[in-house]
Amino acid sequence: MIEGLAVEGLDRAAAQAAGMDPDRLEALVDFLDRTYVTSGKLPHMQLLLSRDEVPLLSVVRGEARAKGDPLRDDALYRIASMTKPVTSVAFMMLVEQGKVALDTPVTDVIPEFAYLRVGRANRARPKRAMQMIDLLRHTSGLTYGLQRQTPIDARYRKLGLDEFQQKRTSDQFIADLATLPLEFSPGERWNYSVSTDVLGVVVERLTGLDLETVFRERIFGPLGMADTGFLLLADKADRMTDAWRLGADGVRTVGDHGARSGWRRERFLSGGGGLVSCAADYHRFARMLLRGGELDGARLLRPETVEQMRSNQLPGGGDLSTMSSGMFSEADYQGVGFGLGFAMGLAGGEYYWGGVFSTYFWIDPVERLIGIFMTQLLPSSAYPVRAQLRQGVADAIVQTRRG
Known part of the structure; x- marks a missing residue:
């Protein structure tokens, strides 16, 4: 009931x-x-x-x-992306505690992203740094393999980065993701993506849990x-x-x-x-x-x-x-x-x-x-x-x- x-x-x-x-x-x-x-x-x-x-x-x-x-x-259900609001709430609780801010560069917590480039040639530098707000609102330049539009999407699929259950550790997930280029410079566009998965890793690293x-x-x-x-x-x-x-x-x-x-x-x-x-x-x-x-x-x-x-x-x-x-x-x-x-x-x-x-x-x-x-x-x-x-x-x- x-x-x-x-x-x-x-x-x-x-x-x-x-x-x-x-x-x-x-x-x-x-x-x-x-x-x-x-x-x-x-x-x-x-x-x-x-x-x-x-x-x-x-x-x-x-x-x-x-x-x-x-x-x-x-009954119990796989709620999939209805997980995202929960992760976002957890992050905003840390914002209120003063441990992070919306404009904090993601590299402050995820230094593996320091060498991310834009485009499939993986040469252009982003026009600005990826910020935490980009992870929350999906303007990070990251993507999902299920978008099935670009060669970058295909590389996500090959690595299995979309999957809900992965044998990687959180650190391995970030390391693999960091080998791939961004679709666009952060803040330029909106693209539904693994951004909230990255946000979850941010929460783990900031809390140590x-x-x-x-x-x-x-x-x-x-x-x-x-x-x-x-x-x-x-x-x-x-x-x-x-x-x-x-x-x-x-x-x-x-x-x-x-x-x-x-x-x-x-x-x-x-x-x-x-x-x-x-x-x-x-x-x-x-x-x-x-x-x-x-x-x-x-x-x-x-x-x-x-x-x-x-x-x-x-x-x-x-x-x-x-x-x-x-x-x-x-x-x-x-x-x-x-x-x-x-x-x-x-x-x-x-x-x-x-x-x-x-x-x-x-x-x-x-x-x-x-x-x-x-x-x-x-x-x-x-x-x-x-x-x-x-x-x-x-x-x-x-x-x-x-x-």
Whole structure:
């Protein structure tokens, strides 16, 4: 049972009290179920929606495993790039402690980057030094192999630098990454990349702790996120979902068998995509952000820091459509800015991010809404479910708080 939800499913009384139309929310669930789960496009889905931190809706549909196990409301998912906001929060906690600043050169902590060059010829020097803010907002010049646009992307793929679980140590990851050129000089463009993985290594080096320990002691423990981490423990293995992959032929196949995979801990802890979590835990993380950095007496960040994180930090106030050079990210580009760890709408101010297995969250600080959507289908670009989900929730608002 999700914390604070009187009944499993749609709490119609709570929805009405929160200024939401329960009939429209019910219609949205029916649409998502019919269009994606019953049709077989998605193996399953879990949707959690709250307003003013009060859960209004918590539904689970479909099968957690290929063998037919029904999805549970405490199911565990590979949240992939929804790890990035967690890593960004950990870094901003260090900023508040005075251990680092947004304009600190990355080479102050990652000296291996001192000889990075730009372009596949690996000759041109960057026009300016890479700063920590570039890692947070993906303007570093780094890339992902999955972008599949340039020879540099191909070299990332060859080295396996995108993978969530790698046998490298953090130092080996940085050493291998430092052998490759940048796509562009830091600050010139936006490109979804391994920047947050590098940020995770920065956090490790500044604290002298591995990322798992930092997250557990400074974020998950204080927030009561007992089911989130880099390692799937044996006593929780029965809650782990399978993950499916959609092939070019449109056929869905199992890409990772939940408990049998073990979601093992390798030597490198990916700050960009390595966490396993559940809807209830991530809702607590989102509540902390909505409340300006505090939850149940545990303050992680100051309100002004959270405000800074959810404000557009792209150079010149641009949007992703004008600055992006990559083909793939977990957001649309038009009218979308990027803060310190997640995308944000330039018109409405909501902020959000997702993972490559099609997980997704968004926070609307004006309407006081939090949405958590969990499923396990790769790639996340397969279907427009995220946009349909957010539009359906917006259409269900009866009492708006804007204006």
